[in-house]
Every structure is written in structure tokens, then in C-alpha cells.
Amino acid sequence: MDIIKQLTSILDKNSLLYKKEEIIPYSRDASFFKGSLPLAVTIPNNVEELSRIMKLCYENEIPVYIRGGGTSLTGASVPFENSIVISMAKFDKILELDTISRYVVAEAGVRLENLNSYLDMFGYFYPPDPASSIASTVGGTISTNAGGLRAAMYGTTKEWVLGMEVVFPNGEITRFGGKVLKRSLGYDLTALMIGSEGTLAVITKAILKIAPKPRKIGRILAYYDEIEKVGEAVAKVKEEGITPMIAEFMDKIALESIKKTKGISYPENSNVMLILDIASEESSLDPLLERAYKIINSLNPIQSKVTTDPIEMERIYLARKGILSSLLVERESMNQYMIIGDIVVPPSKLAITLKEIQECNKNFYFKISLLGHIGDGNIHITIFTDPNDVELMKKTEEFLLETGKIALKHEGSVSAEHGIGLEKKKLLIEEFKAKNSLVNLEIMKQIKKVFDPKNILNRGKLLE
Amino acid sequence: MNKILEELKKEASKCINCGFCDSVCPTFSASGYKGFISARGRVNLANSLIKEIKNSSNFSLNISEAYYSCLGCYACFEVCPAGVNAGKVSELGRKLIIKYRKDQKKYLAELLVKIILKYKDPLGLSKKCAEWSQGIEIDEKSNIIFYTGHMYQLMGYSKKLEKFMLDNKLIFNLSLKFLNYFPFLNKFSSYFYDKEIEERMNNILKKIFNLLKTCNINLNYLKEKEPYPGTLLLDFGYEEEFEKYSNYVTKLFHENNVETIVTIDPHTLELFKFHYPKYAKDFNFNVVYYLDLLNVSNIKKFDKRVTYHEPCHFVRRLNYNLHLKILKEITEVIMPLHKGRNTLCCGGPDAMLYPEISENIACNRFNELERTGADYIITSCPVCFTNLYKSNKVFDLAEIFEYQ
Ligand SMILES: Cc1cc2nc3c(=O)[nH]c(=O)nc-3n(C[C@H](O)[C@H](O)[C@H](O)COP(=O)(O)OP(=O)(O)OC[C@H]3O[C@@H](n4cnc5c(N)ncnc54)[C@H](O)[C@@H]3O)c2cc1C
Numbered sequence A: 001m002d003i004i005k006q007l008t009s010i011l012d013k014n015s016l017l018y019k020k021e022e023i024i025p026y027s028r029d030a031s032f033f034k035g036s037l038p039l040a041v042t043i044p045n046n047v048e049e050l051s052r053i054m055k056l057c058y059e060n061e062i063p064v065y066i067r068g069g070g071t072s073l074t075g076a077s078v079p080f081e082n083s084i085v086i087s088m089a090k091f092d093k094i095l096e097l098d099t100i101s102r103y104v105v106a107e108a109g110v111r112l113e114n115l116n117s118y119l120d121m122f123g124y125f126y127p128p129d130p131a132s133s134i135a136s137t138v139g140g141t142i143s144t145n146a147g148g149l150r151a152a153m154y155g156t157t158k159e160w161v162l163g164m165e166v167v168f169p170n171g172e173i174t175r176f177g178g179k180v181l182k183r184s185l186g187y188d189l190t191a192l193m194i195g196s197e198g199t200l201a202v203i204t205k206a207i208l209k210i211a212p213k214p215r216k217i218g219r220i221l222a223y224y225d226e227i228e229k230v231g232e233a234v235a236k237v238k239e240e241g242i243t244p245m246i247a248e249f250m251d252k253i254a255l256e257s258i259k260k261t262k263g264i265s266y267p268e269n270s271n272v273m274l275i276l277d278i279a280s281e282e283s284s285l286d287p288l289l290e291r292a293y294k295i296i297n298s299l300n301p302i303q304s305k306v307t308t309d310p311i312e313m314e315r316i317y318l319a320r321k322g323i324l325s326s327l328l329v330e331r332e333s334m335n336q337y338m339i340i341g342d343i344v345v346p347p348s349k350l351a352i353t354l355k356e357i358q359e360c361n362k363n364f365y366f367k368i369s370l371l372g373h374i375g376d377g378n379i380h381i382t383i384f385t386d387p388n389d390v391e392l393m394k395k396t397e398e399f400l401l402e403t404g405k406i407a408l409k410h411e412g413s414v415s416a417e418h419g420i421g422l423e424k425k426k427l428l429i430e431e432f433k434a435k436n437s438l439v440n441l442e443i444m445k446q447i448k449k450v451f452d453p454k455n456i457l458n459r460g461k462l463l464e
Numbered sequence B: 001m002n003k004i005l006e007e008l009k010k011e012a013s014k015c016i017n018c019g020f021c022d023s024v025c026p027t028f029s030a031s032g033y034k035g036f037i038s039a040r041g042r043v044n045l046a047n048s049l050i051k052e053i054k055n056s057s058n059f060s061l062n063i064s065e066a067y068y069s070c071l072g073c074y075a076c077f078e079v080c081p082a083g084v085n086a087g088k089v090s091e092l093g094r095k096l097i098i099k100y101r102k103d104q105k106k107y108l109a110e111l112l113v114k115i116i117l118k119y120k121d122p123l124g125l126s127k128k129c130a131e132w133s134q135g136i137e138i139d140e141k142s143n144i145i146f147y148t149g150h151m152y153q154l155m156g157y158s159k160k161l162e163k164f165m166l167d168n169k170l171i172f173n174l175s176l177k178f179l180n181y182f183p184f185l186n187k188f189s190s191y192f193y194d195k196e197i198e199e200r201m202n203n204i205l206k207k208i209f210n211l212l213k214t215c216n217i218n219l220n221y222l223k224e225k226e227p228y229p230g231t232l233l234l235d236f237g238y239e240e241e242f243e244k245y246s247n248y249v250t251k252l253f254h255e256n257n258v259e260t261i262v263t264i265d266p267h268t269l270e271l272f273k274f275h276y277p278k279y280a281k282d283f284n285f286n287v288v289y290y291l292d293l294l295n296v297s298n299i300k301k302f303d304k305r306v307t308y309h310e311p312c313h314f315v316r317r318l319n320y321n322l323h324l325k326i327l328k329e330i331t332e333v334i335m336p337l338h339k340g341r342n343t344l345c346c347g348g349p350d351a352m353l354y355p356e357i358s359e360n361i362a363c364n365r366f367n368e369l370e371r372t373g374a375d376y377i378i379t380s381c382p383v384c385f386t387n388l389y390k391s392n393k394v395f396d397l398a399e400i401f402e403y404q
């Protein structure tokens, strides 16, 4: 209780919550991991308050859990006992826009969709677009190096962060990077923060690169009987020197769920759908689109079409973006939960990887749905399971481990964009082992010690 | 506890905790981002509550703030991938409080409920509510009734009452306990009377009445006999009281040979369409909204550019948007960022119990409407009008309607 007393000297009463009913909402994120109730939740109004909270916790060695949108799928933002949660919600302002230098400065709690509605007024956008962009924040997405549909062309969050302001566990405030596109200043501390999952320092604001909105986008939809053809089609498009902006695939279960929820039908005899977006300046789109469409058709799809109608395109984009929601209708009971795997392989290995996953599931008998970003080889295996069934969860973990191993066999990775959190701690070690690089883990631990010698930030996650 | 709890479980257990609803819940930001005054928090609390009750057949959690602060705007439901409606969760939460944990009830709510039951109006003002009708011609034989539900009239009071509450929180909270025993609201209410708003509201009522008359519709109006519809009883979770009250109102309509009820605001329309049939016996009237009776093609063009604040009750609960269609016919409409099914609440439902939250939401929405650069800000609900009335650009839709 003492800590709460001390926190009241930093925060007004509206920014400090500690009654049970007030803090219950902070005990979970979007994963199945159930955290504990923290001692208190703080909602600092500014960086000074944040810094004082950190200092206080540091001196008292109280674990601190940083919370952005709380949409993590890995347990990364779940707190444990005797801790303090810091909510970044009040860091909700967009501070500066420079369209000539092409950057925007936004506070850590700004939600990506709000950022993009703002940039849209000026003809710009911030490309990372996780399907959670309505709720996920600048700070959270940097901390997990979030990806999204547009990563095929624009890459993940790491390509878009120029600099940031951070608060260290001991309360010290500093700045990494800056507003310029080029820097050669020794170790890249900005890069170190990306994917750090709230274990090193608290991001309070970030300088983000922005891009002009493509003038025109064309969307190709194609349905195939075999998943290999999708991989082949995308590879051929790329060989022709065309980089798709979005290249997504989804299997029959996913298609069926979209049919049920969004009324978008698909040819009965198809097993997989490919969505391919080609973006360009207005004048040059049509020939590009035509070339890509020809390639797509050369692989004998069951059905294919091309559209530039904004309404139709939006419908398809939203259906893909909302696929996790649609898949909910495929749950066999309310107890079922969808756990979403996040492996990635070199795109050329996609077809074989997908086949092996299906083979592997023959030992587990899970209902699964396969979909993902074919442009960058990221496969999301959606597993229908029950977090309250201990035995089943053991099996789920095993299955995730096996699929991780398949990805590693093909020189891929166990986590493409969701991060490690609590969920993939074992898998992370597997990956370093497979790459004969266990020393990496040691380096990471040493880095963690430099930033956070008392291990107060996100204790119990990532490396522990 | 079973029925309410079952319903609560059905709604809340679907949640996958994605947090999407928090991003659109107006009370989240307006409360200074308190997680329990937000959509996901409300659903989380419900799930904890269910667990607690399962283990100990009662609950110790204090759920009052979380559920009484919910606006019932249903913005959360629009974005929820799992089909959870945190607004519904809150409605059930309030019913639980009233049924099983009266110690968590709100004094002001309790007071208003008592006054409604006694005076058939939340402020005991039935007489005053009929004043607007002086000089209008009523057809007492008609079985079509013009029903105000006191909604426009009450707005003349709510604004000042809200300001008083904001300025005198402590005194007000103390005096409420005292007032509980002396509900002489007539006198008390006159203190909060806002002449300007009242006149404006009375004129809107007259205008709507006359628009209907011009379409040759013979209307009866019950004047001071007209009861308040009981919206707040249900909103505050007083289900049993609402059941009794709605039966009283229904009986009164029957006694007056009513066949068709013409409503003029979304709250009453919704109550009569969806809730009365569930609670009141023989509620077999034809319920219509006034706009549906107007000769729309005859409305004159309007020469100002307008923006339209779509009331959540119309677009999300009633799925009704004739207002916008008509506006687009008669003038240039510039819509705000949040529109259609993503419209933003005006904050009105929180005005009584959470005036600060309400005011934050109203300012936020008003600024968004202002930013459109339109000459006029139009709305079609008296609650929205009053909460957004922050400049003389704000108008009720009926005020700009003229027949050719
Ligand atoms: C329906 C759904 C769809 C999703 N789709 C995608 C997708 O397509 N692509 C994708 O990449 N992810 C996706 N995700 C996962 C999730 O949205 C991302 O991981 C996102 O980046 C988390 O952002 P957040 O703001 O919610 O962070 P949180 O969940 O609050 O936190 C995530 C981590 O970052 C840390 N953190 C948060 N803010 C800060 C800060 N300011 N400073 C330091 N550390 C901080 C936390 O401590 C935690 O470790 C999805 C999630 C859901 C629920």
C-alpha cells in the first residue's frame, strides 16, 4: 500500500487506479494468458510524471508493465502480481507533421487508425497496418515490430521508425535517432527498441516516416485448387519485376467464414484464395495490372477477376483485415479460443511449408485454418483450442512447437510480427538453437541488464 | 439472479479481449482513459462478476461506476469482431445492481425514479410540459396522438441542472440523500429552469405539430395528462418499476382511445417500438415517427451548408436515416469524420450522473462538427441538441423545415 501512497504524490486521483473493479480490465491482453491484478494502474499525463513513476518503481524494485492498446496476442502486455501497470493512453497526441521531410511525430498512445485518418487529410499514410490498427498504438506496434497486409511492399514497422523519446527504468529521459533519414552514429539504439516488447525502456513518442498514398490501386482475386499454385503465381509476378503491395492468401475454412459473415462467396471447388494488390501512379497502373493478371491466369485459377472499383476493393480489404473476426464463427463452442501462430519462411518455401503443416496436424487433429501474407512468407496458423483444458493446451503448445520447427527447417523464423511475450519463450530458444546461435540470447540478456539492471520492465517475458 | 446473469453470460463470454471497442468508446477518453469506464473494461468486469457469483452466489465487486457511466451508444458493438455489445452488458449490469445490490445504486437515479413514479415526469413538471401547446388546435376525437414524451420540454431544465451539479458536486451529493425524503420537485426544478432553451424547445414542438397539421393529419394531444414514457426507469435498471409504469401508460392510452402514437424523438420511438411490447400488456398501438408522415418532397430548399449530427439511437439502434436523405435533397451536407453507423455520441445520456464525462464527449463531438466548416449544425434529437448547443449554429432539423 505504501507504494500507492507514494504514487498519489505524483499523480492526481483520476490517474491512479487500485480498487479491484478498477484494475481488472488491465489484467489481460488479447491472448489467452491470464495475468494477475497489479498493485495499481497509473495513467500518467506527461513524460515527467511517467519518469517519476519509473524512478519510484526502480528505487523500490517494483515490476512495471507498460500497456499500449492491450491488443498483444502473446501475453506481452499482461501484468503479474505486485506490479504497477503504466497505461500510455494519455499520450494520444499527434505533435508534428512535415510532409517535405516526410515524417510525423506522434505520442506513443496514438492508435494507428487515428494516425492514418489524420495523415489521410494530407494525402499521406503510415504503412504498417496490423489488422488491429483500430486499437493498437504507436508505442505497442514499435515494441512488437508489427507487420500487416502492406508489409509485402512496405516492410514492417522497423522500416518506418526514425527516432523516439524514451524513459529508462531509472526515470532518465533520452532520445534515440532523429528526424533525418540517414544516420551513422554507432550502435543503432532506435533499432534496438523495435521489437523490445516493453523490456528495455518506455517509448513516449516516435518520429515516423510517412509515404504518399498511391494514386491508384488495382486488386486481383484468384481462386485455385492447390496452395502451391498461389506460391508459384506470386513468385512469377515478382520475377517480372512487379512488387505487389499486398499479397495475401487464405484457405477454405477462412473463405467459408467470410462467406458466412460478410456474404462474399467463393467457387465451391477452390481451396485457396489469393489477393494481390498492385499500386502505382495513375498513368502506369493499367499495363502493370494487366501483366500481373496474365501471370495469375497462366496458372489456371478456378476463377479470377481484377477490380479497381474502390467500393469492391474496400469490401475485399476489410474482409481480409477482419478475417480473425470472421473465423470466430467457425468456433464449435464458446469455450473455444483461436490461438494464432505466426511463423515465417522465405516466400519460395511457402508451398512446402504449408503442406508440411497439414501433414504435421495429422498427428494432432486440430481444427486449423491457414492464411497469411504470402508476399513475405508469413503464415498464420489459426488453431481452434480451449485454454481451460490443460491437456488440450499442452497439445496446442506441442503443435506450435512443431510448426515452429518446420519454419526453422526451411530457414524461416518462429515469430514474424506478433512477438514473443509469454507465448513463444520456448520457441525463441528453439530458433537460436537451430541457428546455432544460442549466444544471441546471452547478448540480449546483457543488453537487458544495461537498460534495466534491476529487471523491473516486463519481468517474466521474452527472455525469462 | 439467474435470468439476468444468463443473459449477461451470453453476451460477455463471447469476448476475445481484442480491445477494438475501447478505441471507439466515448467514455474511455472522456473519463481520462480509465479502463473500467470503457467498453472492454465493462465486459471484463462482467466476466469477473459471473465468475464471482458462480463461486459465492453473490458479488462484492463495485460495478456501479462502470455500468452507470455507459452511454448506451452502441458504438462498441459496431466494431466488435465477436459481436459483443458492451452497452447491453451495462444495461444488464444496472439491472443486477437494482435487483441485488441496492447499496450500489445511484442516489440521483433513485430520486428520479421515485419522482417519475409519483408525478409521471422526472422533474414533476407534467403541467409545465404541456405549456407549449397553448393556442394550438387539437382534435380531441382523433385516435392519432401527438406524443412528446416530455423529452424536448425537459431539456429546458437539464442544462442548468447539469451545470449546477458540476459546480456543486459535494453539496449536491449530500442534498440528494436529504431530497430523497422530500421530493417537492416543482419548486426545486424551477431553480434550474433555462428560459432560452425552454422557449426554443417549445417552438420546435409547435413547429413539428404544425408540419404534421399541414399534411392534414388530425392530432390529439393529452396535454398535462400526457405521461413521461419512463425511459429513465429502464435506463437506470429499474425493470420492475418500468414494467408497472409502462402498463400504466399503456392503460392511459387505451382509456383515451389511442390507436396511433406519433413520436418525435429517437428515445421514445425506440422505447415504444422495442421495449413496451415486451413489458406492457396490450401495447398494440401503431407507433410512428413524425418524419414518416411529412410530405417530404414539398420541403423547401435550404440555402445554408449544413453538417448533420446523426443521433446514435437513430442510426445504430433504430437503423433509421431518413433525416439525412431529406437534408441531402434540400441542401449541401458536409458530414463529419464520424458518420453513419460510426457516428459519435453527444454525451447526453451521461449528463445527469456524470456531467464531466458528458461535457468532455459533447465538446469533442461539437469540435468535430465545427471542423466541417458548415454554416449550420443540425441534429434530430432533443438530448443531442441540448448537449451540443455550444453555439447558435446548432439547430433541430424541424427548425429548418418549411413547406414550399
Ligand atoms: C484481432 C487482432 C489482429 C491482429 N493483427 C495483427 C497483424 O496483422 N499484425 C501484427 O503485427 N500484429 C497483429 N496483432 C497483434 C497486436 O495488435 C500487435 O502486437 C500490436 O503491435 C500491439 O500493439 P498495442 O498497442 O496493443 O500494444 P500492447 O498489447 O499494449 O503491448 C505490446 C507490447 O509492447 C509493450 N509496449 C506497449 N506500449 C509501449 C511503449 N509506449 N513503450 C514501451 N513498450 C510498450 C508492452 O509492454 C507489450 O510488451 C493483432 C491483434 C489482434 C487482437
Ligand code: SF4
Binding pocket: B014, B015, B016, B017, B018, B019, B020, B021, B022, B039, B040, B043, B079, B080, B081, B082, B083, B084, B085, B086
Ligand atoms: S471489441 Fe468485442 S471482443 Fe473485442 S474486447 Fe471489445 S467486447 Fe471483447
Ligand code: SF4
Binding pocket: B024, B025, B026, B027, B038, B039, B042, B069, B070, B071, B072, B073, B074, B075, B076, B077, B085, B086, B087, B088, B090
Ligand atoms: S454503449 Fe457506448 S459508452 Fe457504452 S460501452 Fe459501448 S461504446 Fe462505450
